[in-house]
Amino acid sequence: MSVAGDVDKYEKVMELAKRRGFFWPSYEIYGGVAGFYDLGPLGVRLKENIVSLWREHFIKRQQHVVVEIETPIIGPSRVYEASGHIEHFTDPIVECLKCGRKFRADHLIEEKLGIKAEGLTPEEMTKIIREHDLRCPVCGGPLSEVRRFNLLFKTTIGPYTQNVGYLRPETAQGMFVAFKRVYEVSRQRLPLGIAQVGRVARNEISPRQGIMRLREFTIAELEFFFDPEDPWQGGVLDELLGRLGDTKLRILTADAKMRGKDKPEEYGVREAIEEGVITTPWLGYWMAIARDFVLDLGVSYSDMYFDEKLPEERAHYAAQTFDQLVRVSRLGWLEVSGHAYRTDYDLSRHMKYSGQDLRVFKPLKEPKIVEKKIVLVDPRWLGQTFRKKAKDIMNALRELDAESVEKRLAEKGYIEVLGARIPADKVKIVTKKEKITGKKFIPHVAEPSFGVERLLFVTLDHAYTERDGRVVLKLPRRIAPVKAAVFPLVRDERLVKIAREAWWRLLDAGFYAVYDDDGSIGRRYARVDEIGVPVAITVDYQTLEDGTVTLRDRDTWKQVRINLSDLVDAVRRFIYENTSLEKLAP
């Protein structure tokens, strides 16, 4: 059982991961570098299977509204200025020169002096600290200059240039920047989800907890664009929600937290959306998908909940955020995904910084004819009377509301614009008909975002069991890195020959499978149990007589006999259709 604070199990899982080749610290022969991990042969395959399961849930099942792209890891600084990462991903830090403790300079100034310091330059903050003789709040020592620490990795683009580039801290900006093009190739339809799986880098100050907090890792992200005025997008969301049935989510709301609660409550997805617990419907839908996905990794419902972030805990771009937490050994609750309502923040920012129009056009069902009053002035008179000022006056007149102009003309017989008096007989108010076919707007975004390496750990942690003093990794069959093992009962030439043929047959059918004839049969079962091979096939003396072999279930250790000729199909059904062993026996 997985219990928070189960240190022993954590050690065992990490030891297994290293010993059998799931993952280990990078650059080991040079002493290692904190925050970097290699994936080993089994780790790569497990990760691949987890990612493909993610694609099943987040892309394939919604393929009518979700597409996947791939964008570069390195981006020009402009992109990260626009995204707000250069400003917000950078913390102003002061260090105590005596005890070495570090503090957020702006927080310290606000807390101790009551001066708003957010957004000030490091120099300005240093000045404030000096003027008020602010000292270390812990030991009273003197403070250093204020420095900026940025979590973005910096590089240059091209040789010998000042052209600064950054390694992306999330894949999301790739989707925002490419939105217009993807929207085009997706036939200009909303809602539109753009997914990406890729590596990101964050220069963490002090990464720890092994593979749980890395400086470089893989993110599986979805930016889901929708119309904020019609979030249900006609029937699209309704249909998708309908297919979920009565999926329940465990949620600890910010509201509940502020009331001092720390236990999540259960909500139906629709209920959570309709009651406004989740402020935008699509965020709720993707949380339900996230729930199902993590369940498929072998995590039980009660070992998972969604934790709403308090306003001050949220990222700069988010209007509402939920973290999906999973219970793991030692660390307790671990964040495996974040679900953020990013509103139109990112697209607006990129519009501003790029100068491109990233809005989408929404046609009205029927074009609307609106009547609009406009102010007309006799242009000849205006030009001759005011000469060079005429153009400015004309522009100023256009800004005026026609109704109020009409009113003032009626009252006074003239209007004044920019000091120019225009009599009523030079002004005409006319009513014009205008046809409105639709409008442009900036889509809003709901974003589910997963840390893949964390999922890898979570999967191993929840699969780890012991039986009779041996390790049995009860990985869900679909994501097991090796699907089957083939053994001759003993190393008898006749059995070996048949076993190797059976093994090749599985390989030809596309399975990852191992063959082993070393040591006792029990030892071989143990070896493959430890890396979570779901099924073992044993060729024995009965095989010589009737052409049957045994299938042994990793989780129950039970065996059934099947015909050798049915092997590939039986394995396929066992792995991908989750058919029980008993049902495979003829």
Next chain:
RNA sequence: GCGGCGGUCGUCUAGCCUGGACUAGGACGCCGGCCUGCCAAGCCGGAGGUCCCGGGUUCAAAUCCCGGCCGCCGCACCA
């Protein structure tokens, strides 16, 4: 970054306090052979160690001292 603790074959570990006889021991794992009729059986043989790195003290350092790196815990930090 600060403080505490730690780092020895692939893995887990003994040895460190009290320096020498340590050619660094064990278990598991791994490789070869034998054996083996279903759950880490047995026998024979074998490979495998920069004792984290660098420097210092000493006739002599895995062992003592200093610095660095890495890990864990606490603090701080953390979209």
